[in-house]
Amino acid sequence: MGMGRTGNAAYHYLEDKRNIIAMDSDPAKVLEHKSKGINIFYADAEDQIFWQGLNFGAVEAVILSMNDVEAKMIAARKLRDAGFKGFIVSHSMHDDEARDIIAAGADQTYLTMSEAGVGIAEHVKQHCFNKSA
Secondary structure, eight states: OOOSHHHHHHHHHHTTTSOOOEEESOHHHHHHHHHTTOOEEEOOTTOHHHHHTOOOTTOOEEEEOOSOHHHHHHHHHHHHHTTOOSEEEEEESSHHHHHHHHHHTOSEEEEHHHHHHHHHHHHHIIIIISOOO
16 A cells, blocks of 8 residues: 555565555556556545455455555554454654554554665675675
């Protein structure tokens, strides 16, 4: 849920491994992604009608990558209230937000900037420290 930079990257990373469905609350973004062949539809985490008609089917996991912390908390809570037993993971910018998202029902959160720092350091490690003498 959420197809900005984080959601888009997650979608493309997973798209060849499983049947992936993307959702976003920006109609223009949905149309843009559809034109690129992305399996996406419009959905707003704060829309009660969306949650009433939801069928999880074979959904195993949900990635919450919306910008708004409240939307991520609402989505995690609504997913659990609707009986979703699968894995919910979210990105977060701050520790306190991560705690709130977990408390709302997510299984795991990733501090986006911390993860990016580790990723950058991994590139340095591979380039500088893994060279054979």
